[in-house]
Amino acid sequence: VINRDDIIKKIKSVKMIPPVVTQIITAVSTPDFDIKEVAKLVTTDVSLTANILKIVNSPYLGLIDKINTINQAVVVVGSKVLMNLVILTAAEMTAREPVHGYDLAGEDLWKNSLATAIASFTIAEKNKFENSNIAFTAGLLHDMGKIVLGDFIGSDVNEVIRIASENKMTFLEAERKVYGTDHQEISGMMLEYWKFPQILIDSVRYHHEPEKYTAGGVNEKYVYAVHAGDAIALKTGIGTGADGLTYQMNNTAMEKLGLKNSDMEEIMALTIIEFKKMEKDLVQNHPK
Numbered sequence: 503v504i505n506r507d508d509i510i511k512k513i514k515s516v517k518m519i520p521p522v523v524t525q526i527i528t529a530v531s532t533p534d535f536d537i538k539e540v541a542k543l544v545t546t547d548v549s550l551t552a553n554i555l556k557i558v559n560s561p562y563l564g565l566i567d568k569i570n571t572i573n574q575a576v577v578v579v580g581s582k583v584l585m586n587l588v589i590l591t592a593a594e595m596t597a598r599e600p601v602h603g604y605d606l607a608g609e610d611l612w613k614n615s616l617a618t619a620i621a622s623f624t625i626a627e628k629n630k631f632e633n634s635n636i637a638f639t640a641g642l643l644h645d646m647g648k649i650v651l652g653d654f655i656g657s658d659v660n661e662v663i664r665i666a667s668e669n670k671m672t673f674l675e676a677e678r679k680v681y682g683t684d685h686q687e688i689s690g691m692m693l694e695y696w697k698f699p700q701i702l703i704d705s706v707r708y709h710h711e712p713e714k715y716t717a718g719g720v721n722e723k724y725v726y727a728v729h730a731g732d733a734i735a736l737k738t739g740i741g742t743g744a745d746g747l748t749y750q751m752n753n754t755a756m757e758k759l760g761l762k763n764s765d766m767e768e769i770m771a772l773t774i775i776e777f778k779k780m781e782k783d784l785v786q787n788h789p790k
């Protein structure tokens with residue numbers, strides 16, 4: 503019998519994130535991060551630097567002159583775009599894993615995470631959040647718990663779906679009934695274990711149930727942005743797994759974020775366009 507403790511123990515066996523990745527993610531998650539500090543951190547890691555320069559020089563950004571250094575990249579592509587690429591590359595070094603269970607074939611989890619990151623970032627930008635990178639990072643990492651929980655679910659995903667539909671439960675409630683925990687709780691615990699900033703932990707921990715985040719404060723809007731970003735990503739159908747079938751969006755989320763239906767449509771269209779560009783240049787041909 504699988505229990506919650508076994509699942510939590512498994513978190514500690516997941517590959518540890520390189521310290522430089524934790525440092526970068528922590529640095530870009532502060533409201534007034536210093537781009538020079540981040541650039542300095544990036545350059546301490548040779549493979550991270552090489553991967554980022556390769557992306558910056560890919561057709562994705564359509565630059566004419568070749569970029570040879572991270573500092574040059576900051577000047578040419580600007581801090582926002584560069585930070586998204588840094589976060590993407592850093593997260594990819596650890597988080598691009600196949601997922602058993604959840605009906606997530608190949609790189610579906612990674613694709614869905616990227617679509618969620620783009621949608622959450624777009625919402626944050628639209629609402630002029632202090633630091634939209636936080637929404638991007640949280641979107642990218644929100645479903646990491648599936649890597650751990652998926653190993654336990656294995657071929658039993660149909661069992662979770664059956665329990666969900668028979669009891670008219672959400673996928674999350676069915677996960678809790680079967681495993682005593684759910685993938686958002688495990689995502690939160692993983693980020694905690696990796697010593698990521700609290701604002702990221704909160705944003706992934708409540709991504710399906712933002713109303714359960716009761717601490718308020720500045721973190722709340724990021725929780726809602728990732729929730730709505732996830733809903734939009736699922737609607738695009740990009741890398742959607744078994745739990746997408748029973749997804750329920752919180753009915754106050756749009757109001758909290760000041761979004762209308764037409765905004766949702768627009769963000770969804772932007773997400774698809776941006777994802778396709780990124781997928782072509784970053785996901786398919788990206789060096790590992």
Ligand SMILES: [Fe+2]
Binds near residue numbers: 644709710
């Ligand atoms: Fe999720």
